[in-house]
Amino acid sequence: MNNRINNKMNSEGKLLSIYFTAGYPALNDTAKIIQDLEKNGVDMIEIGLPFSDPLADGPTIQASSTAALKNGMTTEILFEQLKNIRNSVSIPLIIMGYFNPMLQYGVEAFCEKCEEIGIDGLIIPDLPVDVYHEEYQKTFEKYGLINVFLITPQTSEERIRFIDKVSKGFIYMVSSASVTGSGKGFGHMQTDYFKRISDMQLSNPQIVGFGIKDTETYQQATKTAKGAIIGSAFINHLTESGTDSVSDFIAKIH
Amino acid sequence: MTYHANKKGYYGEFGGAYIPEMLYPNCEELRQNYIRIMEEPSFKEEFDQLLKDYVGRPTPLYFAKRLSEKYGTKIYLKREDLCHTGAHKVNNTIGQILMAQRLGKNRIIAETGAGQHGVATATVCALMGIECIVYMGEIDIARQAPNVARMKMLGAEVRPALSGSRTLKDATNEAIRDWINNPVDTHYIIGSVVGPHPYPDMVARFQSVISKEIKWQLQEREGRENPDYVVACVGGGSNAAGAYYHYLDNPNVGIIAVEAAGKGVNSGESAATSALGKVGIIHGSKTLLMQTTDGQITEPYSISAGLDYPGVGPMHAHLFKSGRGEFISITDDEAMIAGLEMAQLEGIIPAIETSHAFAIFNHRKFKADDVVVVNLSGRGDKDLDTYIDYFKL
Ligand SMILES: Cc1ncc(COP(=O)(O)O)c(C=O)c1O
Numbered sequence: 094m095n096n097r098i099n100n101k102m103n104s105e106g107k108l109l110s111i112y113f114t115a116g117y118p119a120l121n122d123t124a125k126i127i128q129d130l131e132k133n134g135v136d137m138i139e140i141g142l143p144f145s146d147p148l149a150d151g152p153t154i155q156a157s158s159t160a161a162l163k164n165g166m167t168t169e170i171l172f173e174q175l176k177n178i179r180n181s182v183s184i185p186l187i188i189m190g191y192f193n194p195m196l197q198y199g200v201e202a203f204c205e206k207c208e209e210i211g212i213d214g215l216i217i218p219d220l221p222v223d224v225y226h227e228e229y230q231k232t233f234e235k236y237g238l239i240n241v242f243l244i245t246p247q248t249s250e251e252r253i254r255f256i257d258k259v260s261k262g263f264i265y266m267v268s269s270a271s272v273t274g275s276g277k278g279f280g281h282m283q284t285d286y287f288k289r290i291s292d293m294q295l296s297n298p299q300i301v302g303f304g305i306k307d308t309e310t311y312q313q314a315t316k317t318a319k320g321a322i323i324g325s326a327f328i329n330h331l332t333e334s335g336t337d338s339v340s341d342f343i344a345k346i347h
Numbered sequence: 348m349t350y351h352a353n354k355k356g357y358y359g360e361f362g363g364a365y366i367p368e369m370l371y372p373n374c375e376e377l378r379q380n381y382i383r384i385m386e387e388p389s390f391k392e393e394f395d396q397l398l399k400d401y402v403g404r405p406t407p408l409y410f411a412k413r414l415s416e417k418y419g420t421k422i423y424l425k426r427e428d429l430c431h432t433g434a435h436k437v438n439n440t441i442g443q444i445l446m447a448q449r450l451g452k453n454r455i456i457a458e459t460g461a462g463q464h465g466v467a468t469a470t471v472c473a474l475m476g477i478e479c480i481v482y483m484g485e486i487d488i489a490r491q492a493p494n495v496a497r498m499k500m501l502g503a504e505v506r507p508a509l510s511g512s513r514t515l516k517d518a519t520n521e522a523i524r525d526w527i528n529n530p531v532d533t534h535y536i537i538g539s540v541v542g543p544h545p546y547p548d549m550v551a552r553f554q555s556v557i558s559k560e561i562k563w564q565l566q567e568r569e570g571r572e573n574p575d576y577v578v579a580c581v582g583g584g585s586n587a588a589g590a591y592y593h594y595l596d597n598p599n600v601g602i603i604a605v606e607a608a609g610k611g612v613n614s615g616e617s618a619a620t621s622a623l624g625k626v627g628i629i630h631g632s633k634t635l636l637m638q639t640t641d642g643q644i645t646e647p648y649s650i651s652a653g654l655d656y657p658g659v660g661p662m663h664a665h666l667f668k669s670g671r672g673e674f675i676s677i678t679d680d681e682a683m684i685a686g687l688e689m690a691q692l693e694g695i696i697p698a699i700e701t702s703h704a705f706a707i708f709n710h711r712k713f714k715a716d717d718v719v720v721v722n723l724s725g726r727g728d729k730d731l732d733t734y735i736d737y738f739k740l
Pocket residue numbers: 434435461463464538539540580581582583584585586587652653654698700701724725726
């Protein structure tokens with residue numbers, strides 16, 4: 094399999110990936126935010142499909158999801174907003190969302206639509222790797238989609254090896270045992286963990302997420318990992334400064 | 348054919364563990380150990396002893412003479428209302444606190460809606476001297492003040508769930524998030540047969556003491572272990588799971604599940620999950636749940652806070668889908684009237700959850716020689732305000 098994600102992973106340098114919740118702050122901000130992120134040199138984007146009950150998320154992303162749903166965001170509308178996105182954007186695009194909305198849309202229909210639009214991958218925190226491997230991998234791959242799995246400091250070596258085997262793009266390395274947005278900076282715990290994973294010589298590159306919020310945490314994370322994902326800090330920026338100052342935020346990280 | 352969970356925690360197509368990787372170590376530790384621990388003689392001994400001396404088990408199986416006469420059938424009541432703390436919930440929390448101790452956990456979290464499970468959890472934490480944090484939706488905290496006070500008096504910290512709709516499902520989300528943030532020292536005592544594997548099976552096993560007792564008690568009274576029907580109300584489904592447990596695979600025993608229709612199944616204000624739900628994932632379990640066509644989980648409504656859950660345990664989803672169980676929805680009004688009738692015919696004021704189960708007799712005929720066991724899951728003290736309001740007492 095070779096898609097935009099693989100090409101990006103094989104490129105030189107460290108990667109900055111940004112997560113935002115589709116439909117937030119306003120319902121129709123989705124395409125503009127994606128375009129601005131690419132213009133400002135972001136390497137990859139995770140488009141959050143909002144869910145009513147986001148178990149793995151902290152207050153910031155929860156609140157943005159609740160607001161996006163109030164704004165009227167649905168799976169159908171998101172696909173409509175992204176319909177022509179490949180006319181203007183060429184970096185990898187990943188949809189990140191919980192499994193239930195995908196189940197209701199129909200897993201195969203969802204994948205088919207993603208391929209049609211030019212989505213490169215999916216991150217589904219509550220679809221465990223074992224279930225994916227047994228029931229859904231064939232479908233995802235039929236539509237050229239890369240599914241991305243999470244590991245945490247608590248994930249056993251054996252399980253990391255299994256996740257590495259099933260993964261075809263990168264491994265999402267959760268920085269600490271926490272939900273999103275609980276970043277207090279990185280200490281020894283994290284740097285030891287980053288190094289431990291790096292020393293495992295996995296076949297997939299690792300991108301660190303959860304708790305990345307500024308230049309310092311970005312640099313700590315990318316010392317060993319291929320890249321880092323910023324979510325809550327970017328959402329907070331959108332909440333405080335609106336959608337016209339995406340460049341300010343990215344400039345502060347890079 | 349079995350209606351119990353398989354090794355992976357599936358009941359037919361329902362169940363499993365649809366959890367974020369962050370929860371995997373916690374659930375896996377539990378999954379690998381729960382059956383082994385439950386089967387240890389020292390665990391059994393301590394569990395049985397506490398159920399006897401602390402909870403007050405066995406609870407009576409009482410022949411409801413006047414109710415039976417009125418409805419022309421033989422009605423027995425399994426008196427879970429006489430358990431310490433006033434409902435069946437404590438059977439599970441006793442089991443889980445012993446489990447937590449054996450897993451070396453020193454911090455307990457729980458979710459609660461009406462506060463019954465929160466109180467039962469705070470109670471066992473006080474009993475064992477273990478730190479206890481109960482998540483409760485901000486809206487529920489406001490409408491269930493006496494149970495909030497009980498939990499506080501028992502030494503628990505009640506933390507408001509401020510996210511989403513600020514009720515039971517959100518309190519459950521918050522408890523799960525807490526568990527993600529505290530993966531090593533904390534055990535999550537979930538309050539019903541819901542959540543990821545192994546919770547539905549583990550909670551059902553702890554509650555199975557209900558049907559274990561019914562068997563010998565009915566043998567004593569009727570010379571037979573098996574009733575014709577077992578009836579229970581279903582919120583998440585734990586009292587029902589306990590009442591059905593030893594009869595699940597016996598086709599001669601009819602299983603009747605009563606859900607809350609709220610203001611009517613089609614009123615838009617209902618909690619009748621089997622009637623309104625579709626297959627999906629809630630709190631880590633594949634089951635039936637109330638949701639929008641877009642897969643967003645919707646807020647249920649029932650006059651009884653304990654039946655106000657948008658999903659149902661995977662065991663019950665399977666009982667429904669397979670046809671093994673008969674599912675009936677009862678409105679607020681029908682339940683309230685049945686509760687009043689119960690008080691006046693038998694001198695027992697039931698929890699409003701349980702009142703739903705009693706409304707079955709106005710819905711469905713039983714034969715004169717049928718033996719019908721109704722699980723009297725809890726007492727009505729906690730619901731007096733609602734009864735007072737409703738009947739202008
Ligand atoms: C008395 C009583 N019955 C029933 C229930 C519903 O829960 P479950 O379906 O898990 O038994 C509750 C929940 O609070 C309760 O307090």
